[in-house]
Amino acid sequence: MPTADQLKALVRSFCDKDDAQFFAIALQMAAAEARKGHHELAGELKALIDKGKVHSASFISSRNPISIVTPRGELADLLNVSHPETRLSEMILTKELCKRIERIISEQRQINKLKGHNLYPRQKLLLTGAPGCGKTMTASVLAGELRLPLMVVRLEGLITKYLGESASKLRLIFDAIEKTRAVYLFDEFDSIGFERGSGLDVGEIRRILNSFLTFMEYQAGNSLLVAATNCAQNLDSALFRRFDDLLEFEKPQSQLIIETFKRRLCLVPGKENLDFKKIALEAKGMSFAEIIKTCDEAIKEMILGDKTEINTGNLVKALRERRAFLKGRE
Ligand SMILES: Nc1ncnc2c1ncn2[C@@H]1O[C@H](COP(=O)(O)OP(=O)(O)O)[C@@H](O)[C@H]1O
Numbered sequence: 001m002p003t004a005d006q007l008k009a010l011v012r013s014f015c016d017k018d019d020a021q022f023f024a025i026a027l028q029m030a031a032a033e034a035r036k037g038h039h040e041l042a043g044e045l046k047a048l049i050d051k052g053k054v055h056s057a058s059f060i061s062s063r064n065p066i067s068i069v070t071p072r073g074e075l076a077d078l079l080n081v082s083h084p085e086t087r088l089s090e091m092i093l094t095k096e097l098c099k100r101i102e103r104i105i106s107e108q109r110q111i112n113k114l115k116g117h118n119l120y121p122r123q124k125l126l127l128t129g130a131p132g133c134g135k136t137m138t139a140s141v142l143a144g145e146l147r148l149p150l151m152v153v154r155l156e157g158l159i160t161k162y163l164g165e166s167a168s169k170l171r172l173i174f175d176a177i178e179k180t181r182a183v184y185l186f187d188e189f190d191s192i193g194f195e196r197g198s199g200l201d202v203g204e205i206r207r208i209l210n211s212f213l214t215f216m217e218y219q220a221g222n223s224l225l226v227a228a229t230n231c232a233q234n235l236d237s238a239l240f241r242r243f244d245d246l247l248e249f250e251k252p253q254s255q256l257i258i259e260t261f262k263r264r265l266c267l268v269p270g271k272e273n274l275d276f277k278k279i280a281l282e283a284k285g286m287s288f289a290e291i292i293k294t295c296d297e298a299i300k301e302m303i304l305g306d307k308t309e310i311n312t313g314n315l316v317k318a319l320r321e322r323r324a325f326l327k328g329r330e
Pocket residue numbers: 090091092093129130131132133134135136137138228249288289290292
């Protein structure tokens with residue numbers, strides 16, 4: 001028999017429409033039955049779960065068109081909509097950061113439960129850190145995991161195109177945030193979040209920032225507001241206080257560097273003979289995006305050179321080339 005906790009968790013995940021959690025618990029129950037020697041029951045449960053997962057996947061994709069929201073009129077110029085299917089498991093993260101993203105997803109999935117107690121899930125998030133370390137990807141993951149549209153706010157349009165009108169444009173965006181549940185991404189957020197008084201925030205930018213601060217005071221409906229920036233030090237301190245959560249994305253350290261290589265090269269012949277320690281040393285200080293790009297360069301070279309396997313030398317060479325290229329850009 002399943003335990004009381006398992007039964008409760010199963011019902012809870014069903015009520016929250018959290019398919020992944022539902023199937024995970026059901027699988028645990030099947031495994032528990034198998035351990036007790038109830039192999040037939042375990043097998044039947046497993047078959048039911050597998051069948052359910054297929055239905056769940058087609059349910060998701062057939063449901064997507066219904067949830068497609070297309071901004072119209074002026075909003076169409078300000079928001080870019082997409083429907084990402086990116087999952088959290090695709091990201092390589094420290095345990096700490098992974099837990100914090102999971103917590104956001106879990107609170108959002110159980111939004112009604114929280115609201116029943118007059119509480120709100122974390123919904124205004126500030127993502128900071130080096131380029132190529134997963135800030136934009138995290139916004140896609142939140143949309144993908146929560147099956148919400150991703151609305152990327154066109155900040156440049158807001159600032160340059162609508163000089164003098166920016167507050168009303170921003171109001172349009174915040175109205176949409178309140179009315180239409182989605183993940184709204186203010187990417188490269190520092191372009192409006194300049195510290196007031198730093199000399200950079202002339203005229204319009206200051207007005208936009210002040211409107212932004214006012215709008216941030218209000219609840220954002222059931223949406224998520226995600227602001228991402230590479231230069232958190234430029235951000236106005238008044239802004240920091242208005243976010244519910246701050247996630248810092250750092251460049252990977254040795255273990256995560258190795259994991260990035262292993263994942264990217266998992267289908268490449270010769271990967272089992274690579275000296276990952278040596279490779280990780282060469283890749284120190286690079287972002288996830290740079291490591292991935294370097295792997296692709298090495299794979300291309302292997303294919304075009306008619307080699308059947310990748311080796312440590314190929315990767316070290318590609319990493320050194322990439323490093324020289326990055327230095328040249330500094
Ligand atoms: N933590 C990560 N785990 C896995 N892939 C990553 C990670 N960070 C970056 N990437 C890869 O690099 C690409 C660019 O990352 P992105 O999220 O745009 O970086 P940022 O917004 O921080 O500059 C992603 O599309 C993904 O392929």
